[in-house]
Amino acid sequence: MQKNKHNLPPGPPKLPIIGNMHQLGALPHQSLCQLAKRYGPVMLLHLGGVPTLVISSAEAARVILKVNDLSSCSRPLLAYARMLSYNYLDIGFTPYSDYWKEMRKICNLELFSNKRVQSYRSIGEEEVDSLINSISQSSASATPVDLTEKLFSLTGSVILRIAFGTSFQGSGFNRHRFQEVAHDAEAILVGYSAAEFVPYVGWIIDRLCGLHHRSERIFHELDHFFQKVIDNHPSSERITEKDHEDIIDVLLKIVREQTGSEAARFSHANIKALLMNIFLAGVEPGAITMIWAMAELAKKPNLMKKAQDEVRYVTGNKGKVDESDIDQLQYLKMIVKETLRLHPPAPLLIPRETISHFKVNGYEIYPKSRIQINAWAIGRDPDYWNNPEEFIPERFIDSSIDFKGQHFELLPFGSGRRICPGIYMATTIVELGLANLLYWFDWKLPEGMTVKDISMEEEPGISLTVSKKTALNLVAVKFSAAS
Numbered sequence: 001m002q003k004n005k006h007n008l009p010p011g012p013p014k015l016p017i018i019g020n021m022h023q024l025g026a027l028p029h030q031s032l033c034q035l036a037k038r039y040g041p042v043m044l045l046h047l048g049g050v051p052t053l054v055i056s057s058a059e060a061a062r063v064i065l066k067v068n069d070l071s072s073c074s075r076p077l078l079a080y081a082r083m084l085s086y087n088y089l090d091i092g093f094t095p096y097s098d099y100w101k102e103m104r105k106i107c108n109l110e111l112f113s114n115k116r117v118q119s120y121r122s123i124g125e126e127e128v129d130s131l132i133n134s135i136s137q138s139s140a141s142a143t144p145v146d147l148t149e150k151l152f153s154l155t156g157s158v159i160l161r162i163a164f165g166t167s168f169q170g171s172g173f174n175r176h177r178f179q180e181v182a183h184d185a186e187a188i189l190v191g192y193s194a195a196e197f198v199p200y201v202g203w204i205i206d207r208l209c210g211l212h213h214r215s216e217r218i219f220h221e222l223d224h225f226f227q228k229v230i231d232n233h234p235s236s237e238r239i240t241e242k243d244h245e246d247i248i249d250v251l252l253k254i255v256r257e258q259t260g261s262e263a264a265r266f267s268h269a270n271i272k273a274l275l276m277n278i279f280l281a282g283v284e285p286g287a288i289t290m291i292w293a294m295a296e297l298a299k300k301p302n303l304m305k306k307a308q309d310e311v312r313y314v315t316g317n318k319g320k321v322d323e324s325d326i327d328q329l330q331y332l333k334m335i336v337k338e339t340l341r342l343h344p345p346a347p348l349l350i351p352r353e354t355i356s357h358f359k360v361n362g363y364e365i366y367p368k369s370r371i372q373i374n375a376w377a378i379g380r381d382p383d384y385w386n387n388p389e390e391f392i393p394e395r396f397i398d399s400s401i402d403f404k405g406q407h408f409e410l411l412p413f414g415s416g417r418r419i420c421p422g423i424y425m426a427t428t429i430v431e432l433g434l435a436n437l438l439y440w441f442d443w444k445l446p447e448g449m450t451v452k453d454i455s456m457e458e459e460p461g462i463s464l465t466v467s468k469k470t471a472l473n474l475v476a477v478k479f480s481a482a483s
């Protein structure tokens, strides 16, 4: 197929069968960033038999995600996404189609609108309160707090209540297993399976390596959980007895209200496919962002102090940071932006596939090309950022740059038609969580540790999201004016 194509982007020479797979390393976004220094910001690799364009500059990302948004807004059919998305009935992994447009409309209007996120507000506040209470207990005994565990628990509890109307106790998952399943499912979704990249025999390799079996196990575990929570949902008459609708209530209502030719178009399988996306997107990326932010601040106590002064000044002696304070926390918002610049939780976004032909940087991009945008590399590009490796929230003072998809040097949520629809929901919980951690406690390093000992290494492995490799343990000292 490549033979009749001309003026393709440059890229490293490939090996038979595996192509450039061996060059991805344990942290593909980092290896690809290095390769881009040699071959340029529009680079062509072969992952097994699949030609893949890797984009590593803000300008090339703009040409793809804005100028050619419609041409580049599909998704490739990933081998294991088929299973986990109920045969592409979801929104995140389904190719561009009328079905995707319908699902996206439901997300934008019904599930993640500002109004809907506001209606979840009390859940976020209650879960943050219980996080603060549990940290207070460790603080009383001066034992280090495992913030990694606590923050995954926070996002897990919030998403369980908002989406599934349940809690850890009711879900049948313990907190550890919940996080493990989310992580495994993400790795399976975009992990480089042999079925994907090795023609004809790839599926045999996956079976021999146990990947196929592992995927089936995760799928059945989640499917069982989704079915159970759907079955436990009240009938239409009883919804009004609840103080708020969760996402399953909203989706069941859509199923019930289908009429005429629409009837049965949207069924339990569609709901479960969407729940799969919400489960995966809702738990890991938010927790990862808060963990990196706290690690960066623990490394720079002067910045931590500045953020604490701000939140304590704005909150005064109310004894609680609530969402109405968050708009005034300008420095905290800069910290979140800076964290997402250096540590985008999905460093290569979600792969795209082109629908029609266009050009980038003079190279021809053909239909059905796979595209990976390296948001991690773009966030560290010295052409756009001064001292790009340094954590400097102040760089956003007097800057209009944000992460809502209009500034291509900062793309943690992607851009264009496929931009993350959960941005508002995600930033709401990240800002609320961080503001409370900074308000209620001073954070110290465990006995014998110095700032140099805080590891900023990333967890190796091929997955949709990349987290901090080691748990973040800090000692919480209750701030006296807050007690």
Ligand code: HEM
Pocket (backbone or CB within 6 Å): 091, 092, 093, 104, 107, 277, 278, 281, 282, 285, 286, 289, 344, 345, 346, 349, 350, 412, 413, 414, 415, 416, 417, 418, 419, 420, 421, 422, 423, 425, 426, 427
């Ligand atoms: C810090 C938190 C989050 C980050 C960094 C993040 C990042 C992303 C990225 C990079 C994409 C792909 C965008 C593209 O292809 O251009 C995406 C898509 C998506 N995100 Fe998020 N996300 C976050 C939180 C959430 C939350 C809380 C939800 C909902 C509960 C959510 C739901 C989705 C969905 C459904 C898609 C697929 C959209 C589509 O393909 O049309 N995300 N997200």
